[in-house]
Amino acid sequence: MREKAEAKEKERKRTGGCGHVITREIRDFTRSKSSRPLVCHLAALLTSGAAVQSHHPAKRLPLLSSWQNSTLRAFNSSPVIQLAGSNDSTIYALSTALGRAAIAIVRISGPACLPIYQALCPGSPLPKPRVAALRTLFDPTQPPSSSTVLDPSALILFFPHPRTVTGEDVLELHLHGGSAIVKAVLAAVANCNISEQPIRYAEPGEFTRRAFMNNRLDLPQIEALGDILAAETEQQRRLAVRGSSDALSKRFELWRQELLYARGELEALIDFAEDQHFDESPRELIDSVASQVRVLYRQIGLHIQNASKGELLRSGIKVALLGAPNAGKSSLLNRIVGREAAIVSTEEGTTRDIVDVGVDIGGWYCKMGDMAGLRSGSGNHSLQQGGKPVTIGAVETEGIRRAKARALESDVIIVVLSLEYVEDSKSNDGFCQLFMEPEVVEAVRRCQELGKCIILAINKSDRLPPEQREESGKVPHHLVTLVKTLLPNIPEDQIYTISCREAMDESSPVTDPGKVQTLLNGLIANFEKITTPLQDDEVNNNNISYWEDAIGVTQRQESNLHKCRQHLADFLTRTQTHAKCQFKPHLLYNNPTETPHNDHDDCSDTDGLENAIDIVTEAEHLRFAADSLAKITGKGDSGDVEDVLGVVFEK
Numbered sequence: 001m002r003e004k005a006e007a008k009e010k011e012r013k014r015t016g017g018c019g020h021v022i023t024r025e026i027r028d029f030t031r032s033k034s035s036r037p038l039v040c041h042l043a044a045l046l047t048s049g050a051a052v053q054s055h056h057p058a059k060r061l062p063l064l065s066s067w068q069n070s071t072l073r074a075f076n077s078s079p080v081i082q083l084a085g086s087n088d089s090t091i092y093a094l095s096t097a098l099g100r101a102a103i104a105i106v107r108i109s110g111p112a113c114l115p116i117y118q119a120l121c122p123g124s125p126l127p128k129p130r131v132a133a134l135r136t137l138f139d140p141t142q143p144p145s146s147s148t149v150l151d152p153s154a155l156i157l158f159f160p161h162p163r164t165v166t167g168e169d170v171l172e173l174h175l176h177g178g179s180a181i182v183k184a185v186l187a188a189v190a191n192c193n194i195s196e197q198p199i200r201y202a203e204p205g206e207f208t209r210r211a212f213m214n215n216r217l218d219l220p221q222i223e224a225l226g227d228i229l230a231a232e233t234e235q236q237r238r239l240a241v242r243g244s245s246d247a248l249s250k251r252f253e254l255w256r257q258e259l260l261y262a263r264g265e266l267e268a269l270i271d272f273a274e275d276q277h278f279d280e281s282p283r284e285l286i287d288s289v290a291s292q293v294r295v296l297y298r299q300i301g302l303h304i305q306n307a308s309k310g311e312l313l314r315s316g317i318k319v320a321l322l323g324a325p326n327a328g329k330s331s332l333l334n335r336i337v338g339r340e341a342a343i344v345s346t347e348e349g350t351t352r353d354i355v356d357v358g359v360d361i362g363g364w365y366c367k368m369g370d371m372a373g374l375r376s377g378s379g380n381h382s383l384q385q386g387g388k389p390v391t392i393g394a395v396e397t398e399g400i401r402r403a404k405a406r407a408l409e410s411d412v413i414i415v416v417l418s419l420e421y422v423e424d425s426k427s428n429d430g431f432c433q434l435f436m437e438p439e440v441v442e443a444v445r446r447c448q449e450l451g452k453c454i455i456l457a458i459n460k461s462d463r464l465p466p467e468q469r470e471e472s473g474k475v476p477h478h479l480v481t482l483v484k485t486l487l488p489n490i491p492e493d494q495i496y497t498i499s500c501r502e503a504m505d506e507s508s509p510v511t512d513p514g515k516v517q518t519l520l521n522g523l524i525a526n527f528e529k530i531t532t533p534l535q536d537d538e539v540n541n542n543n544i545s546y547w548e549d550a551i552g553v554t555q556r557q558e559s560n561l562h563k564c565r566q567h568l569a570d571f572l573t574r575t576q577t578h579a580k581c582q583f584k585p586h587l588l589y590n591n592p593t594e595t596p597h598n599d600h601d602d603c604s605d606t607d608g609l610e611n612a613i614d615i616v617t618e619a620e621h622l623r624f625a626a627d628s629l630a631k632i633t634g635k636g637d638s639g640d641v642e643d644v645l646g647v648v649f650e651k
């Protein structure tokens with residue numbers, strides 16, 4: 001039996017772990033200590049502050065706080081990744097926008113920065129590093145003279161490597177921004193003709209790519225850089241600025257190290273279980289690792305949820321204007337965006353398709369969708385609010401279908417109801433009534449079922465009798481009661497009365513005519529609510545900043561977090577399902593492609609053998625999880641940094 005186990009172990013080592021390729025980090029970790037008992041090995045980690053197995057549950061240090069420092073030291077690997085295109089060429093590009101401007105900046109990066117400077121500014125001393133100096137730029141192909149001047153007073157900055165944006169020597173030429181000057185200087189840089197030092201115009205994203213290659217930026221920071229350049233609203237700017245710090249990258253890397261450490265513990269169990277006397281049973285060790293993995297699992301789950309909140313800031317919050325025809329949806333959109341984005345008409349069904357308008361509301365970017373009004377009716381007919389039958393054509397029917405679908409996929413729904421006049425045949429007079437189209441009520445209920453954020457605007461408040469309007473700042477009680485009869489779950493503080501007509505009156509002495517601004521303030525409060533990060537009080541208690549960083553998780557990072565979490569789930573399911581299983585060292589040497597109970601004859605003395613955990617496979621789940629995190633940061637042995645970079649740089 002022993003011989004068999006040794007043969008298997010030999011094979012396992014040969015393949016780097018039974019076809020499961022043990023990462024270099026793990027192998028170094030486990031093998032470097034192989035001459036020492038596990039106990040010593042763990043004791044060494046303990047002295048360096050690591051969380052190690054303890055008999056006393058209370059003595060166990062929590063994974064997230066205790067694994068941080070020591071394991072980072074133990075595993076700190078910051079591989080220099082060799083990427084295609086990393087060579088000795090010097091690249092240059094116009095870093096400012098094309099077109100006439102006061103200043104244009106040409107940036108040059110690579111080993112030929114100094115020779116290029118000497119060719120453009122012959123005889124002038126190189127400016128002190130990082131100190132701007134005025135220089136005259138000359139055509140490098142001709143002897144310098146007054147007739148070969150390209151720019152009489154350019155500001156030059158030289159940044160010697162490695163502490164530069166790309167990690168290479170960088171030269172910045174701040175030119176007069178005329179397009180002829182820019183063109184002449186770009187041509188001159190290309191003509192510097194420095195032997196054996198290729199100089200070429202940079203590919204899109206190449207400066208950033210070099211920054212990554214030289215460990216000046218990591219992938220999450222590069223993604224945030226894209227967000228910074230694309231930010232149009234205050235919230236997008238804040239999100240991008242947060243992302244540009246390396247806080248998230250450090251967090252992902254820490255988690256990866258923690259998983260490697262957890263795997264290291266399991267691997268050590270595989271390596272030493274047979275030879276060493278453990279004062280902690282394999283079951284206890286696995287339970288301990290599982291409980292730590294569970295904390296990480298929960299934390300990653302929260303990061304995924306917070307990522308979708310960040311996506312609301314990045315891509316915009318989808319807002320739908322839902323209501324019956326003529327309620328004033330298009331009028332409200334126009335009041336909000338401050339221009340006639342949608343056609344306003346008394347003719348019902350004017351808005352047939354969705355009119356999507358991007359708008360910045362209080363710093364939040366929203367995609368405001370004006371849609372066809374919903375109305376009911378059997379067959380092709382519907383009762384209009386005036387009671388007259390109307391025909392709903394095929395186009396309007398499609399518009400209504402789209403409107404309902406858009407509401408269901410929106411983050412926030414503004415339900416526009418309206419106060420309409422109803423003729424009183426007896427008194428030959430009319431009175432004002434809240435109109436609630438059954439189709440609208442039904443659509444709102446469905447949105448409520450999906451947990452959508454709903455805000456209700458009762459439009460045309462100018463039609464209310466003056467005595468009701470004087471209940472300043474409050475929605476008349478009878479209107480709230482009416483709404484509540486059909487939509488009991490709408491909170492009272494989410495009901496507003498507005499008048500788009502009054503809001504149009506620019507000469508009004510009132511500060512918020514028509515109370516559209518009040519409605520918008522309510523909308524902003526909802527935006528704040530839906531974008532506030534979820535927190536886990538057990539992790540980083542009360543540290544809101546930690547969770548605000550989590551909002552910066554991009555879609556690419558989120559999808560890798562999902563994969564990581566799935567592997568952790570697999571690990572937890574397996575180790576929990578087999579909570580009562582037995583462990584035998586020889587099982588730990590099994591080829592993971594074989595099911596453990598294939599070795600019945602080897603383990604006939606083991607109770608509950610069918611339930612035994614194949615520890616190598618479980619350890620593999622942790623490696624896969626760690627690899628998913630490596631793909632986020634571009635670190636480790638995940639091996640597909642090029643693919644990841646491709647995705648990031650495509651943007």
Ligand SMILES: Nc1nc2c(ncn2[C@@H]2O[C@H](COP(=O)(O)OP(=O)(O)O)[C@@H](O)[C@H]2O)c(=O)[nH]1
Pocket residue numbers: 323324325326327328329330331332343344345346348349350351373459460461462463498499500501502
């Ligand atoms: N009295 C009054 N009429 C309004 C108000 N808002 C909109 N309307 C009118 O209601 C009609 C329908 O407006 P519209 O915005 O096209 O409604 P939609 O079908 O919901 O998009 C138009 O004649 C508007 O002038 C308001 O606040 N007060």
Ligand SMILES: [Mg+2]
Pocket residue numbers: 329330331342343344350351370371
């Ligand atoms: Mg309309």
